[in-house]
Amino acid sequence: MEITSQTGLMALIGDPVGHSKSPDMMNRAFQEMGLSYVYVAFQVKPHELRQAVEGLRALGVKGFNVTIPHKVEVMETLDELDASAREIGAVNMVMQTEGKWVGFNTDGMGYLRSLKEELNPDLKRARVILLGAGGAARAVGYALAQAGVESLTIANRTVEKAEALAEHLGRFTKTDAVPLGQAERAVKEATLVVNTTSVGMHPHVDETPIPIEWMHEGQIASDLIYVPRRTAWLQGAEARGAHIHAGMGMLIHQAAIAIEHWFQRKAPVPIMKEALIQSLSQPNAEL
Numbered sequence: 639m640e641i642t643s644q645t646g647l648m649a650l651i652g653d654p655v656g657h658s659k660s661p662d663m664m665n666r667a668f669q670e671m672g673l674s675y676v677y678v679a680f681q682v683k684p685h686e687l688r689q690a691v692e693g694l695r696a697l698g699v700k701g702f703n704v705t706i707p708h709k710v711e712v713m714e715t716l717d718e719l720d721a722s723a724r725e726i727g728a729v730n731m732v733m734q735t736e737g738k739w740v741g742f743n744t745d746g747m748g749y750l751r752s753l754k755e756e757l758n759p760d761l762k763r764a765r766v767i768l769l770g771a772g773g774a775a776r777a778v779g780y781a782l783a784q785a786g787v788e789s790l791t792i793a794n795r796t797v798e799k800a801e802a803l804a805e806h807l808g809r810f811t812k813t814d815a816v817p818l819g820q821a822e823r824a825v826k827e828a829t830l831v832v833n834t835t836s837v838g839m840h841p842h843v844d845e846t847p848i849p850i851e852w853m854h855e856g857q858i859a860s861d862l863i864y865v866p867r868r869t870a871w872l873q874g875a876e877a878r879g880a881h882i883h884a885g886m887g888m889l890i891h892q893a894a895i896a897i898e899h900w901f902q903r904k905a906p907v908p909i910m911k912e913a914l915i916q917s918l919s920q921p922n923a924e925l
Protein backbone atom coordinates (compact mmCIF):
# COMPACT_ATOMS: atom_id res chain seq x y z
CA MET A 639 0.00 0.00 0.00
CA GLU A 640 1.16 3.49 -0.80
CA ILE A 641 1.36 5.84 2.20
CA THR A 642 0.08 9.29 1.30
CA SER A 643 -1.14 12.41 3.08
CA GLN A 644 -4.56 10.73 3.23
CA THR A 645 -3.31 7.65 5.09
CA GLY A 646 -4.81 7.15 8.53
CA LEU A 647 -3.20 5.72 11.65
CA MET A 648 -4.59 2.95 13.87
CA ALA A 649 -2.59 1.83 16.88
CA LEU A 650 -1.91 -0.70 19.57
CA ILE A 651 -0.63 0.48 22.94
CA GLY A 652 0.90 -1.90 25.47
CA ASP A 653 4.15 -2.77 27.21
CA PRO A 654 5.73 -4.87 25.80
CA VAL A 655 4.29 -4.91 22.27
CA GLY A 656 7.22 -6.35 20.29
CA HIS A 657 5.68 -9.83 20.27
CA SER A 658 2.22 -8.72 19.17
CA LYS A 659 0.68 -10.33 16.11
CA SER A 660 -1.99 -7.65 15.79
CA PRO A 661 -0.06 -5.44 13.33
CA ASP A 662 0.37 -8.40 10.96
CA MET A 663 -3.35 -9.22 11.02
CA MET A 664 -4.58 -5.64 10.93
CA ASN A 665 -2.35 -4.37 8.15
CA ARG A 666 -3.20 -7.37 5.96
CA ALA A 667 -6.89 -6.77 6.64
CA PHE A 668 -6.65 -3.05 5.75
CA GLN A 669 -4.83 -3.94 2.54
CA GLU A 670 -7.45 -6.51 1.60
CA MET A 671 -10.25 -4.02 2.35
CA GLY A 672 -8.55 -1.31 0.26
CA LEU A 673 -8.30 0.99 3.30
CA SER A 674 -5.51 3.54 3.33
CA TYR A 675 -4.62 2.96 6.98
CA VAL A 676 -1.54 1.74 8.80
CA TYR A 677 -1.63 -0.09 12.13
CA VAL A 678 1.37 0.51 14.39
CA ALA A 679 2.27 -0.93 17.80
CA PHE A 680 3.50 1.59 20.38
CA GLN A 681 5.27 0.64 23.58
CA VAL A 682 3.81 2.91 26.23
CA LYS A 683 5.05 2.93 29.82
CA PRO A 684 2.32 2.95 32.50
CA HIS A 685 3.18 6.46 33.72
CA GLU A 686 2.78 7.80 30.17
CA LEU A 687 -0.52 6.10 29.38
CA ARG A 688 -2.65 9.21 29.74
CA GLN A 689 -0.36 11.31 27.55
CA ALA A 690 -0.35 8.56 24.92
CA VAL A 691 -4.15 8.43 24.83
CA GLU A 692 -4.37 12.22 24.68
CA GLY A 693 -1.77 12.22 21.91
CA LEU A 694 -3.81 9.77 19.85
CA ARG A 695 -6.86 11.94 20.38
CA ALA A 696 -4.95 15.05 19.27
CA LEU A 697 -3.78 13.21 16.18
CA GLY A 698 -7.40 12.45 15.33
CA VAL A 699 -7.04 8.69 15.22
CA LYS A 700 -10.27 6.77 14.69
CA GLY A 701 -9.47 4.06 17.21
CA PHE A 702 -6.84 1.89 18.83
CA ASN A 703 -6.29 -1.38 20.68
CA VAL A 704 -5.03 -1.75 24.21
CA THR A 705 -3.07 -4.66 25.61
CA ILE A 706 -1.26 -5.67 28.79
CA PRO A 707 -0.66 -3.89 31.18
CA HIS A 708 -3.06 -1.06 30.26
CA LYS A 709 -6.42 -2.82 29.79
CA VAL A 710 -7.79 -1.71 33.16
CA GLU A 711 -6.02 1.61 33.74
CA VAL A 712 -6.93 2.93 30.28
CA MET A 713 -10.58 3.08 31.34
CA GLU A 714 -9.91 6.19 33.43
CA THR A 715 -8.68 8.07 30.37
CA LEU A 716 -11.82 7.40 28.28
CA ASP A 717 -15.13 9.28 28.06
CA GLU A 718 -17.48 6.29 27.97
CA LEU A 719 -17.50 2.52 28.32
CA ASP A 720 -19.86 0.17 26.53
CA ALA A 721 -21.56 -2.66 28.46
CA SER A 722 -18.90 -5.24 27.51
CA ALA A 723 -16.07 -3.11 28.94
CA ARG A 724 -18.05 -2.24 32.07
CA GLU A 725 -19.00 -5.83 32.84
CA ILE A 726 -15.58 -7.30 32.06
CA GLY A 727 -13.80 -4.43 33.79
CA ALA A 728 -11.22 -4.06 31.03
CA VAL A 729 -10.88 -2.43 27.62
CA ASN A 730 -9.05 -3.85 24.62
CA MET A 731 -10.46 -1.55 21.94
CA VAL A 732 -11.23 2.15 21.78
CA MET A 733 -13.18 3.99 19.15
CA GLN A 734 -13.75 7.69 18.64
CA THR A 735 -17.48 8.48 18.33
CA GLU A 736 -18.63 12.10 17.95
CA GLY A 737 -15.42 13.35 19.53
CA LYS A 738 -15.65 10.96 22.47
CA TRP A 739 -13.39 8.01 23.26
CA VAL A 740 -15.52 4.96 23.90
CA GLY A 741 -13.96 1.79 25.36
CA PHE A 742 -15.07 -1.73 24.37
CA ASN A 743 -13.98 -5.24 25.15
CA THR A 744 -14.04 -7.48 22.06
CA ASP A 745 -12.26 -10.46 23.67
CA GLY A 746 -15.39 -12.20 24.95
CA MET A 747 -17.36 -11.74 21.75
CA GLY A 748 -14.28 -12.79 19.76
CA TYR A 749 -14.11 -15.99 21.78
CA LEU A 750 -17.78 -16.73 21.23
CA ARG A 751 -17.62 -16.13 17.48
CA SER A 752 -14.61 -18.37 17.15
CA LEU A 753 -16.24 -21.16 19.15
CA LYS A 754 -19.42 -20.91 17.06
CA GLU A 755 -17.47 -20.83 13.80
CA GLU A 756 -15.40 -23.90 14.65
CA LEU A 757 -17.71 -26.15 16.70
CA ASN A 758 -21.09 -24.41 17.02
CA PRO A 759 -22.11 -26.08 20.30
CA ASP A 760 -25.61 -25.77 21.74
CA LEU A 761 -24.73 -23.08 24.27
CA LYS A 762 -28.14 -23.04 25.94
CA ARG A 763 -27.49 -26.61 27.08
CA ALA A 764 -23.79 -26.15 27.82
CA ARG A 765 -22.41 -26.89 31.28
CA VAL A 766 -19.23 -24.85 31.32
CA ILE A 767 -16.18 -24.89 33.54
CA LEU A 768 -13.65 -22.08 33.25
CA LEU A 769 -10.11 -22.86 34.43
CA GLY A 770 -8.72 -19.57 35.75
CA ALA A 771 -10.30 -16.40 37.07
CA GLY A 772 -8.12 -13.59 35.68
CA GLY A 773 -8.77 -11.02 32.95
CA ALA A 774 -9.24 -13.56 30.17
CA ALA A 775 -11.68 -15.57 32.30
CA ARG A 776 -13.73 -12.44 33.00
CA ALA A 777 -14.07 -11.72 29.26
CA VAL A 778 -14.91 -15.28 28.23
CA GLY A 779 -17.10 -15.90 31.27
CA TYR A 780 -19.13 -12.78 30.57
CA ALA A 781 -19.64 -13.74 26.91
CA LEU A 782 -20.69 -17.30 27.77
CA ALA A 783 -22.98 -16.17 30.59
CA GLN A 784 -24.62 -13.65 28.26
CA ALA A 785 -25.04 -16.34 25.64
CA GLY A 786 -27.23 -18.16 28.15
CA VAL A 787 -25.21 -21.25 29.03
CA GLU A 788 -26.95 -23.64 31.42
CA SER A 789 -24.31 -23.33 34.15
CA LEU A 790 -20.87 -21.88 34.69
CA THR A 791 -18.32 -23.17 37.21
CA ILE A 792 -15.14 -21.17 37.83
CA ALA A 793 -12.12 -23.20 38.97
CA ASN A 794 -9.08 -21.29 40.11
CA ARG A 795 -5.86 -21.89 42.04
CA THR A 796 -6.79 -18.89 44.22
CA VAL A 797 -10.38 -19.84 45.04
CA GLU A 798 -11.33 -16.36 46.33
CA LYS A 799 -10.93 -14.98 42.80
CA ALA A 800 -13.13 -17.76 41.44
CA GLU A 801 -15.78 -16.96 44.05
CA ALA A 802 -15.73 -13.26 43.19
CA LEU A 803 -16.13 -13.94 39.46
CA ALA A 804 -18.86 -16.53 40.07
CA GLU A 805 -20.76 -14.01 42.14
CA HIS A 806 -20.35 -11.33 39.48
CA LEU A 807 -21.62 -13.58 36.68
CA GLY A 808 -24.36 -15.06 38.84
CA ARG A 809 -26.69 -12.34 37.57
CA PHE A 810 -26.73 -13.97 34.13
CA THR A 811 -26.66 -17.73 34.80
CA LYS A 812 -26.20 -20.40 37.47
CA THR A 813 -22.61 -20.16 38.73
CA ASP A 814 -20.34 -21.70 41.33
CA ALA A 815 -16.66 -21.76 42.27
CA VAL A 816 -14.15 -24.49 43.17
CA PRO A 817 -10.41 -24.66 43.84
CA LEU A 818 -8.62 -25.76 40.64
CA GLY A 819 -7.11 -28.81 42.33
CA GLN A 820 -10.56 -30.04 43.39
CA ALA A 821 -12.32 -29.52 40.08
CA GLU A 822 -12.29 -33.14 38.90
CA ARG A 823 -16.00 -33.76 39.29
CA ALA A 824 -17.01 -30.43 37.77
CA VAL A 825 -14.66 -31.04 34.82
CA LYS A 826 -16.08 -34.51 34.23
CA GLU A 827 -19.64 -33.19 34.33
CA ALA A 828 -18.92 -30.27 32.01
CA THR A 829 -19.72 -30.22 28.30
CA LEU A 830 -17.32 -27.31 27.68
CA VAL A 831 -14.00 -26.91 29.52
CA VAL A 832 -12.17 -23.65 28.86
CA ASN A 833 -8.57 -23.04 29.87
CA THR A 834 -8.02 -19.33 30.49
CA THR A 835 -4.86 -19.80 32.57
CA SER A 836 -1.39 -19.41 31.10
CA VAL A 837 -0.50 -23.02 31.96
CA GLY A 838 0.85 -24.75 28.84
CA MET A 839 1.92 -21.58 27.10
CA HIS A 840 5.32 -21.38 25.41
CA PRO A 841 7.94 -22.11 26.74
CA HIS A 842 6.26 -24.39 29.32
CA VAL A 843 4.61 -26.46 26.63
CA ASP A 844 4.52 -29.74 28.58
CA GLU A 845 2.41 -28.38 31.43
CA THR A 846 -1.36 -28.85 31.60
CA PRO A 847 -3.82 -26.85 33.75
CA ILE A 848 -5.62 -30.03 34.88
CA PRO A 849 -4.83 -33.75 34.46
CA ILE A 850 -5.67 -34.96 30.97
CA GLU A 851 -7.37 -38.00 32.56
CA TRP A 852 -10.19 -35.73 33.72
CA MET A 853 -11.24 -35.19 30.10
CA HIS A 854 -13.48 -37.58 28.18
CA GLU A 855 -15.16 -38.28 24.88
CA GLY A 856 -17.73 -35.82 23.56
CA GLN A 857 -16.62 -32.86 25.67
CA ILE A 858 -15.23 -29.68 24.18
CA ALA A 859 -11.74 -28.70 25.32
CA SER A 860 -11.15 -25.05 24.56
CA ASP A 861 -7.82 -23.33 25.21
CA LEU A 862 -7.19 -19.60 24.85
CA ILE A 863 -3.47 -20.21 24.39
CA TYR A 864 -2.30 -19.86 20.76
CA VAL A 865 1.45 -20.45 21.20
CA PRO A 866 1.74 -23.39 20.79
CA ARG A 867 -1.18 -23.65 18.39
CA ARG A 868 -2.29 -26.87 20.12
CA THR A 869 -1.33 -27.13 23.75
CA ALA A 870 -0.40 -30.40 25.44
CA TRP A 871 -3.78 -30.29 27.19
CA LEU A 872 -5.67 -29.97 23.89
CA GLN A 873 -3.68 -32.79 22.36
CA GLY A 874 -4.34 -35.02 25.35
CA ALA A 875 -8.03 -34.18 25.41
CA GLU A 876 -8.32 -34.91 21.68
CA ALA A 877 -6.65 -38.29 22.17
CA ARG A 878 -9.35 -39.04 24.76
CA GLY A 879 -12.11 -38.21 22.27
CA ALA A 880 -12.84 -34.57 23.07
CA HIS A 881 -13.50 -31.95 20.40
CA ILE A 882 -10.89 -29.23 20.55
CA HIS A 883 -10.91 -25.49 20.05
CA ALA A 884 -7.60 -23.60 20.10
CA GLY A 885 -6.83 -19.97 20.95
CA MET A 886 -6.00 -18.61 17.53
CA GLY A 887 -9.62 -18.11 16.53
CA MET A 888 -10.31 -15.78 19.47
CA LEU A 889 -7.29 -13.67 18.59
CA ILE A 890 -8.49 -13.32 15.00
CA HIS A 891 -12.11 -12.61 15.86
CA GLN A 892 -11.41 -10.01 18.57
CA ALA A 893 -9.43 -8.13 15.91
CA ALA A 894 -12.15 -8.65 13.29
CA ILE A 895 -14.78 -7.23 15.65
CA ALA A 896 -12.57 -4.18 16.27
CA ILE A 897 -12.29 -3.57 12.51
CA GLU A 898 -16.05 -3.92 12.13
CA HIS A 899 -16.64 -1.27 14.81
CA TRP A 900 -14.07 1.16 13.41
CA PHE A 901 -14.99 0.90 9.73
CA GLN A 902 -18.56 -0.46 9.79
CA ARG A 903 -17.51 -3.16 7.32
CA LYS A 904 -17.05 -6.91 7.51
CA ALA A 905 -13.47 -7.96 8.26
CA PRO A 906 -11.65 -10.43 5.96
CA VAL A 907 -11.29 -13.20 8.56
CA PRO A 908 -9.62 -15.85 6.29
CA ILE A 909 -6.95 -13.35 5.21
CA MET A 910 -6.33 -12.35 8.82
CA LYS A 911 -5.95 -15.99 9.74
CA GLU A 912 -3.44 -16.49 6.95
CA ALA A 913 -1.47 -13.44 8.15
CA LEU A 914 -1.46 -14.71 11.72
CA ILE A 915 -0.32 -18.21 10.80
CA GLN A 916 2.44 -16.76 8.66
CA SER A 917 3.55 -14.46 11.46
CA LEU A 918 3.52 -17.25 14.06
CA SER A 919 5.56 -19.54 11.84
CA GLN A 920 8.41 -17.11 11.28
CA PRO A 921 11.58 -18.68 12.70
CA ASN A 922 12.56 -15.48 14.48
CA ALA A 923 9.11 -14.72 15.81
CA GLU A 924 9.60 -13.24 19.27
CA LEU A 925 7.17 -15.12 21.48
Ligand code: ATR
Nearest residue numbers: 770771772773774775794795796799834835836837
Ligand atom coordinates in the same frame (compact mmCIF):
# COMPACT_ATOMS: atom_id res chain seq x y z
P1 ATR B 1 -5.07 -13.10 32.01
O1 ATR B 1 -5.36 -11.66 31.77
O2 ATR B 1 -4.31 -13.76 30.89
O3 ATR B 1 -6.27 -13.87 32.41
P2 ATR B 1 -4.24 -12.96 34.77
O4 ATR B 1 -5.33 -11.97 35.03
O5 ATR B 1 -2.90 -12.73 35.35
O6 ATR B 1 -4.01 -13.13 33.22
O7 ATR B 1 -4.77 -14.40 35.22
C1 ATR B 1 -3.99 -15.54 35.14
C2 ATR B 1 -4.82 -16.76 35.53
O8 ATR B 1 -4.04 -17.93 35.35
C3 ATR B 1 -5.25 -16.76 36.98
O9 ATR B 1 -6.48 -17.42 37.10
C4 ATR B 1 -4.13 -17.58 37.65
O10 ATR B 1 -4.50 -18.19 38.86
P3 ATR B 1 -4.38 -17.36 40.25
O11 ATR B 1 -5.53 -16.42 40.28
O12 ATR B 1 -4.44 -18.39 41.32
O13 ATR B 1 -3.04 -16.65 40.21
C5 ATR B 1 -3.92 -18.63 36.58
N1 ATR B 1 -2.59 -19.24 36.67
C6 ATR B 1 -1.41 -18.72 36.29
N2 ATR B 1 -0.41 -19.60 36.51
C7 ATR B 1 -0.97 -20.70 37.05
C8 ATR B 1 -0.47 -21.97 37.49
N3 ATR B 1 0.82 -22.26 37.42
N4 ATR B 1 -1.36 -22.87 37.96
C9 ATR B 1 -2.67 -22.59 38.04
N5 ATR B 1 -3.21 -21.42 37.64
C10 ATR B 1 -2.38 -20.48 37.16
